[in-house]
Amino acid sequence: MKAAIYCRLSEEDRNKQFETDDSNSIQNQKAMLLQYAMEQRWEVYNLYSDDDYAGSDRRRPEFNRLLEDAKAHRFDIVLCKTQSRFTRELELVEKYIHGLFPIWGIRFVSIVDNADTANKGNKKSRQINGLVNEWYLEDMSENIRSVLTNRRQNGFHIGAFALYGYKKDPDQKGHLIIDEEAAAVVREVFTLFSQGYGKTAIARMLNDRGIPNPTEYKRLHGLRYQQPKRKNSTLWKYFAISDMLTNEIYIGNMVQGKYGSVSYKTKQNKPRPQSEWYRVERTHEAIIDRPLWNRVQSMIAERAKPFDCGTVGLFARKAICANCGYTMRSSKNRGRHYLQCSNRHVAKDACIGSFISVEKLERMVIDELNRLAAAYLDKDELERSIEFCENLQGQKRQLLETLSAYEKKIAEYTKGLRDLYMDKVKGLLNDSDFSALSKEFSSEKSRLERVLLDGQRQLAELEDRIAVGDNRKALAERYVNLEHLTREIVEILIDHITVGKRIPGTRDVPIEIHWNF
Incomplete structure (x- = not known):
């Protein structure tokens, strides 16, 4: 039997208070696991070690190399000190230890918490370990967030x-x-x-x-x-x-x-x-x-120029020069809008300079989107699957809850202003303190009232859309039979687009669309 040993040391392991807590060091993990493998008479295929990585980090290089080798079945066993050394995420426990490893014929063993997939009786304990580790991650995240927020608030x-x-x-x-x-x-x-x-x-x-x-x-x-x-x-x-x-x-x-x-x-x-x-x-x-x-x-x-919600901002921060990798900037000439590499003018020979009109890029994106829709989407099934009205009702409920919270806050500030005035009348507050506090309260109250008014307008628009009825067909056609793009559609569908330099002797500009789906 070939065993792959996996060790991990995170930053939290380095900050131990007592010498006896040194058992998590990489050296001790390796020694412990090599000794165990020798006792079991397993041949050690390889030793994978990630230093200074958290158990929730999915980008661990040796962790990912281990998974690639496991998929290729280069060994039979994955051996760790504890299940949490492999991962602290319950999702990955289920995906690999209980899912893909059995399919690949890989046995998982952790010696301290006695996890062993060859033992069918301890699956629940492995799942409980995974759940506890997940809670640990969440609690640690909240604690760190709280500390950082406090330091930010104090100007550190x-x-x-x-x-x-x-x-x-x-x-x-x-x-x-x-x-x-x-x-x-x-x-x-x-x-x-x-x-x-x-x-x-x-x-x-x-x-x-x-x-x-x-x-x-x-x-x-x-x-x-x-x-x-x-x-x-x-x-x-x-x-x-x-x-x-x-x-x-x-x-x-x-x-x-x-x-x-x-x-x-x-x-x-x-x-x-x-x-x-x-x-x-x-x-x-x-x-x-x-x-x-x-x-x-x-x-x-x-x-500053007012933001044009039309073609000017259509591909803002989405178009990238294929040559140098930088975001393309918009320009305007004779009423037409263009995208050009932002590196063209910052230094000599910085970039060959990708260039394309927004109109041409829009047409190329629409043609490709319609081609994909025709090839892969069942339009009738798409119409049936979009629960449009139900989604709007959910948005309405969420908006009503938000507006209710704003109304309570406004009421609190109104009461606070009244209490401040009474404290001033009673002589508990001097004029300068009253002026400063009331100004602050009034400013926040006015801000919340503006937000509330804007939310009420959104609610009215939402109710109008609900009153129109179920327009699932129109919604489906919005994405599968396009003639023009909107910024909203670009945000939803496109991660980024790389734009190359025009092919000499033609008007063709090579592009590569990276979709969000």
């Missing part, structure tokens, strides 16, 4: 790396100090913009002088910052300049929480609304003074 920097222009204070955890070398570039960017230079022009000037962009700067200074695996990743781009010019950290305010994790089970993050950001003023020394900052923000507001 919690990121792995400081923002370009700053570095972590070695004497005070969570505090930023100015990195003068990078800060000089930040000041120059703000100054150039205030003098009328555009963001692309500023990026080109920095690239021409060979100044490394923030990512490359971190790498050159020995920080373990993951470099994007794409061409020209060391160049300054339009978006880097744009983000820098609006980041309040440069005026001494700590702004965090712009992105939040989808779930503790995945590394994926999604943008959070600005109302949920954590913003604390005057937490560190400013690089940009207030007059320059205010002048730049005013110029940005003057240059």
Whole structure:
């Protein structure tokens, strides 16, 4: 019998309080498992070891190599110290230990918690172990989230790396100090913009002088910052300049929480609304003074164009240059909208420059979508399967619950204002405290009233749609018989599109659509 030994050490295992807790080290795991395999007279096929990986991380390199070898049946047994060393997720316990391993003819054994798939009687205990490990992950995630939220609310920097222009204070955890070398570039960017230079022009000037962009700067200074695996990743781009010019950290305010994790089970993050950001003023020394900052923000507001919900924003952040991997930017010429590589103008020979009209790209996407629909979708079955009205009723119930919560909050603030006034009359509050508190209460109450009004409008629209009746057929046709795309459809159906350079001698532009399905 051939056995594959799997060991895992996570960061949590490194922070043990007692020497006796060292049993989770990689060396001790290996020794224990090799001894057990020898006692059982199993031949050790290979030893797979992931160092510094959590039990919920599905991207563990050795873990995935183990699964590939198991699928190829290169061994007969997977041997671990405990089931949680293999995975802490109940979903993966069911998928592999109870699902695919038996199909592949692989036996799973963990020696401390006595899990053994050859023993049919302990399946329930393995499932209970999986459930306990799942609860552990969830509790640990909530505890970490609570600690990080508290630190953000108190203005401590919690990121792995400081923002370009700053570095972590070695004497005070969570505090930023100015990195003068990078800060000089930040000041120059703000100054150039205030003098009328555009963001692309500023990026080109920095690239021409060979100044490394923030990512490359971190790498050159020995920080373990993951470099994007794409061409020209060391160049300054339009978006880097744009983000820098609006980041309040440069005026001494700590702004965090712009992105939040989808779930503790995945590394994926999604943008959070600005109302949920954590913003604390005057937490560190400013690089940009207030007059320059205010002048730049005013110029940005003057240059801002209203968002066009038509063809201009149709493929925003979805079209990517096939040559260099960067997001394509929109432009307009003689009333027509185009997408071009954002690298075309930032440096000499940065990219060959992908280019396509929005109209042409829309037609190519529609043609491919209709081809897929004709080939794979049963239209009648699709109409029957869409429970349109039931879905709308569910949306209505959820919206009503949300509106009810807003109404309760508004009532609380109304009562709070009344109580504040009574405290002032009784002499419990002085005028300045009353003014500050009532202003804060009134501001939040007004905000909630605006949100409530907007929600009531949404509810009215929803009720109108429900009143129209079951339009499942129209909904199905919306996706299988398209003539034009909308931004909503693009968001739902398309992850991204790579666009190549026009084929010489033709009008054909190669594209590759990466769907969300």
